[in-house]
Amino acid sequence: MQTSEVERLIRISKEHQLMPETYVPWHLLPEETEIFLPEVLNSLEGLPIYDTLTTQQKLDLGRHEAVQVMYSYGWGEGLFCVFMSRYMLNLQPADAEYRFLLRELIEEYRHQEMFAQAVQQLQGNPLPPTAFHSFIGKFTTKYLPADFLFMGSLSIELVTDTYGNYSRRNKQVYTTLRKVFELHNIEEGRHIIFTKGLLERYTNKAGYIKRTLYSFVILFNIYFLRTLYVKKEIYQRIGIADADVVFKQGFVNYKQKFAANCLENVVEFVQSWNGFNRATRWAWRWLLGAKV
Numbered sequence: 001m002q003t004s005e006v007e008r009l010i011r012i013s014k015e016h017q018l019m020p021e022t023y024v025p026w027h028l029l030p031e032e033t034e035i036f037l038p039e040v041l042n043s044l045e046g047l048p049i050y051d052t053l054t055t056q057q058k059l060d061l062g063r064h065e066a067v068q069v070m071y072s073y074g075w076g077e078g079l080f081c082v083f084m085s086r087y088m089l090n091l092q093p094a095d096a097e098y099r100f101l102l103r104e105l106i107e108e109y110r111h112q113e114m115f116a117q118a119v120q121q122l123q124g125n126p127l128p129p130t131a132f133h134s135f136i137g138k139f140t141t142k143y144l145p146a147d148f149l150f151m152g153s154l155s156i157e158l159v160t161d162t163y164g165n166y167s168r169r170n171k172q173v174y175t176t177l178r179k180v181f182e183l184h185n186i187e188e189g190r191h192i193i194f195t196k197g198l199l200e201r202y203t204n205k206a207g208y209i210k211r212t213l214y215s216f217v218i219l220f221n222i223y224f225l226r227t228l229y230v231k232k233e234i235y236q237r238i239g240i241a242d243a244d245v246v247f248k249q250g251f252v253n254y255k256q257k258f259a260a261n262c263l264e265n266v267v268e269f270v271q272s273w274n275g276f277n278r279a280t281r282w283a284w285r286w287l288l289g290a291k292v
């Protein structure tokens with residue numbers, strides 16, 4: 001990526017600052033007709049059980065799952081900030097890359113605060129990551145080489161971008177949340193441009209094995225993210241009697257919906273540097289249900 005392009009991204013970030021405190025209308029309460037998560041993103045819509053739920057149960061399902069989504073974003077971005085700070089120790093403070101990452105850190109910290117506030121606004125009671133998720137998150141943040149971590153974070157950014165688009169474009173969604181996603185979408189757009197540029201350095205010279213490994217890192221990151229959302233406890237909270245059975249159905253249903261609605265960007269990205277091959281394709285199909 002050209003230095004002039006990085007400088008341009010830094011300039012936009014400084015000149016068009018989006019402050020969650022003022023950009024998001026926190027004072028607005030949800031209207032009676034508003035929902036919290038577009039149905040295309042909830043885990044049960046599409047299943048027979050969904051049609052048996054009351055309007056209030058559907059609303060609460062969306063609220064709890066939206067809380068889970070924002071909580072996971074905040075958690076993931078927190079881990080990524082730790083990594084970026086570590087990565088920057090080997091850069092020169094006056095370099096364009098260093099200065100862009102500073103802007104990104106500032107924005108990511110603001111996002112975390114914004115998501116936490118949105119969770120409060122929804123009276124959320126987020127379910128923390130499982131011990132397994134927590135271990136993997138911390139382990140990879142500490143020990144994975146930089147190129148792998150940037151790969152992982154870009155794949156998450158691409159998926160969250162898609163999520164944000166569904167939410168902010170759906171006029172039925174609670175206005176305050178739409179603005180949260182709108183702000184996030186704008187700033188993540190710049191992070192995506194930068195990270196893609198940075199990764200070109202790595203993918204251009206990557207051979208078969210490296211491409212295979214990159215592809216797996218992305219696959220696991222997305223699988224990891226997807227499995228943070230669907231929770232049995234949420235079904236119990238909204239009063240579904242057979243939460244265990246519904247969880248199994250919800251898991252499969254959401255896998256299909258996620259594959260159909262949220263993977264396009266990522267698949268395109270992996271395709272752009274030939275990350276699908278005989279060693280990786282089966283895993284993408286099996287774990288994510290991707291049509292690759």
Ligand SMILES: [Fe+2]
Nearest residue numbers: 077108111188
């Ligand atoms: Fe962010």
Ligand SMILES: [Fe+2]
Nearest residue numbers: 108157188191
């Ligand atoms: Fe980001």
